[in-house]
Amino acid sequence: MKLTDKQKEILGQGGHLLVTGGPGSGKTTISILKAAQIAEKDLRPGQKILFLSFARATVSRVVETIEYEQNIPSEQKLRIEVETYHSFFWRILKAHGYLTGLPRRLSILSPSAEAIALSGIRLQHGTRGLSDEQKKAKSAAENIERERLARVEGRVCFDLYATLVGDLLHGSERIRKLIATMHPVVILDEFQDTNDAQWRVVQALGKCSTLLALADPEQRIYDWLGASPERLDHFRDSFKPSEVDLSSDNHRSAGTDIALFGNHILTGKFQTTPYAGVKVEQYNPNINQAFSRLVTTAYQARNRLVSAGRKDWSLAILVPTKEMTRMASDALRAPPAGLTAVPHAAVIEMDAAILSAEIIALLLEPDNDGRHFEQFIALATNYYQGKGGDDPTIAALDEAAKIAKAYEEYVACRVTGKALRKNSILVAMRAVYDAARKQALTGVPDQDWQAVRRILEGGACKRLQEIADQVRNIRVLDRGVELRQELSQDWRDNGSYLNALTITRQAFVREHFSTNAKPETGVVVMNMHKAKGKQFDEVIIFEGWPIRRKGQPPFNSHRIVRYNTRENVNDQARQNLRVSVTRGKRHTTILTPRGDPCVLLQSASRARPFGIGL
Numbered sequence: 001m002k003l004t005d006k007q008k009e010i011l012g013q014g015g016h017l018l019v020t021g022g023p024g025s026g027k028t029t030i031s032i033l034k035a036a037q038i039a040e041k042d043l044r045p046g047q048k049i050l051f052l053s054f055a056r057a058t059v060s061r062v063v064e065t066i067e068y069e070q071n072i073p074s075e076q077k078l079r080i081e082v083e084t085y086h087s088f089f090w091r092i093l094k095a096h097g098y099l100t101g102l103p104r105r106l107s108i109l110s111p112s113a114e115a116i117a118l119s120g121i122r123l124q125h126g127t128r129g130l131s132d133e134q135k136k137a138k139s140a141a142e143n144i145e146r147e148r149l150a151r152v153e154g155r156v157c158f159d160l161y162a163t164l165v166g167d168l169l170h171g172s173e174r175i176r177k178l179i180a181t182m183h184p185v186v187i188l189d190e191f192q193d194t195n196d197a198q199w200r201v202v203q204a205l206g207k208c209s210t211l212l213a214l215a216d217p218e219q220r221i222y223d224w225l226g227a228s229p230e231r232l233d234h235f236r237d238s239f240k241p242s243e244v245d246l247s248s249d250n251h252r253s254a255g256t257d258i259a260l261f262g263n264h265i266l267t268g269k270f271q272t273t274p275y276a277g278v279k280v281e282q283y284n285p286n287i288n289q290a291f292s293r294l295v296t297t298a299y300q301a302r303n304r305l306v307s308a309g310r311k312d313w314s315l316a317i318l319v320p321t322k323e324m325t326r327m328a329s330d331a332l333r334a335p336p337a338g339l340t341a342v343p344h345a346a347v348i349e350m351d352a353a354i355l356s357a358e359i360i361a362l363l364l365e366p367d368n369d370g371r372h373f374e375q376f377i378a379l380a381t382n383y384y385q386g387k388g389g390d391d392p393t394i395a396a397l398d399e400a401a402k403i404a405k406a407y408e409e410y411v412a413c414r415v416t417g418k419a420l421r422k423n424s425i426l427v428a429m430r431a432v433y434d435a436a437r438k439q440a441l442t443g444v445p446d447q448d449w450q451a452v453r454r455i456l457e458g459g460a461c462k463r464l465q466e467i468a469d470q471v472r473n474i475r476v477l478d479r480g481v482e483l484r485q486e487l488s489q490d491w492r493d494n495g496s497y498l499n500a501l502t503i504t505r506q507a508f509v510r511e512h513f514s515t516n517a518k519p520e521t522g523v524v525v526m527n528m529h530k531a532k533g534k535q536f537d538e539v540i541i542f543e544g545w546p547i548r549r550k551g552q553p554p555f556n557s558h559r560i561v562r563y564n565t566r567e568n569v570n571d572q573a574r575q576n577l578r579v580s581v582t583r584g585k586r587h588t589t590i591l592t593p594r595g596d597p598c599v600l601l602q603s604a605s606r607a608r609p610f611g612i613g614l
């Protein structure tokens, strides 16, 4: 790799540094090379450079870059510690949190456990159609409960990490110095997306460590989580960094107009000639033709990559919503019109899947204290309370309440010796539960897990069928060899899966913190937000279409811009689409419905034909 002059300039700078530049301009790459240079020249034994990133995906890409960069000797690579903000913050809290009044023993409150813990408050305050006042009151009540869970029970949710670490670092020079001794240089990836609490931590870190911030203000996609357009100025004001702007470079999709097209999305002004490497296509807006088009577009992209002889090629299908991820994945698995299925992986929201996995794990466990069924019901209730993550539906919360109430009735019947109402939802649940408990286990985790899952899937309880379906999507036992091995070990030690639930829960927490997830290869479907920081050989962006309804306005969800209306066009929507488009290295295709194409791709003046064909 031949470094550009600007990249070389970065290698020559000392002190705090701010590197800006668009997608694929080489910010991450040069920061790793700079880190290697510092590791070689300036670090004392035991010291490491800390590379902080938001997502595990970015972390794995960075690690891959380091691996790929053969020029970096392995002893230098080992001295670059790549970590997510979450895992770095947790490391500090576990060691020093008690100094801010937290209990000495802390545990992680995972997002699904947090959703369960807050479900009562959310049900009380309502989930849809709230006024701004009501939203504020709800969020204040949630925050009080989060604080209580942390300070009283020692269960700390991710959202509190940065605030607590900020308090800790601002309150203790000793700890700041300790961190600076371990990490004299800290690299901050995607700095434009830092929220206020994280910025407070960065301010404290920068008092003793040297900071290198990497940023593209136009890739800011987390305004709704508190990222601020002024963040780069905050950094400039606080640290007076040297600054290098790489914005004129594009290495990711060199030889194409993908980056240029991305910039034009920001301004809404498109060129009249075609963009090399970009295609915008319109499909006929009905379910069969929409998904057929998606499938055939995926075939074409795959063929291009295979015939170009790409090894480990990657093709991402990016969609605007969670639900569309699932719909697109279903369409690829069982395409319409007799088309051949497209093998792929889908990156789905994990809350529902994790909570269902807990239920299967419990069903593998023996009944240790005569309360197994009670625990089973508690987990089923948890599933409905937590499956929507931090945005649950009232229907799901009601379902949880229904199960809990039916269980109370069930217990009352047992006490009084009366038969349970025939139409109680517990009838089918108990029958399927009993069938699962009768399953003879073999000690081979894969077989046993599948056997229990199939009983739920084939049973007469639609709630448990849903749970079985959720867990199928994540192929639990393929998610890391440890889980399978630990279940096996449990069986060998105890002659049963005595600790299956604990083992499964720990595996998911470990996965959240793990940094060795490999970048995706093959075809992968995901929400557009999740593509940040990643890169793929080809990208297909697929959005939904308006569905006409008799006597009502069309149902137009799953769009890149909400309802695809001009009023909903804003910087966030533009930046979000630009990030997705610029993940492609060789080719990006956008599939949008005929008759109502994405508003971001229509120019304000429609008089001229555009290079994107709309």
Ligand SMILES: Nc1ncnc2c1ncn2[C@@H]1O[C@H](COP(=O)(O)OP(=O)(O)OP(=O)(O)O)[C@@H](O)[C@H]1O
Pocket (backbone or CB within 6 Å): 001, 002, 003, 004, 007, 021, 022, 023, 024, 025, 026, 027, 028, 029, 030, 216, 219, 251, 252, 533, 534
């Ligand atoms: N000087 C260079 N010459 C050739 N290729 C380069 C150069 N610098 C970086 N690259 C390659 O370009 C691609 C994009 O680089 P990198 O990931 O560092 O960009 P980035 O600015 O961090 O992107 P983003 O902000 O979109 O995540 C990578 O595949 C990297 O290996």
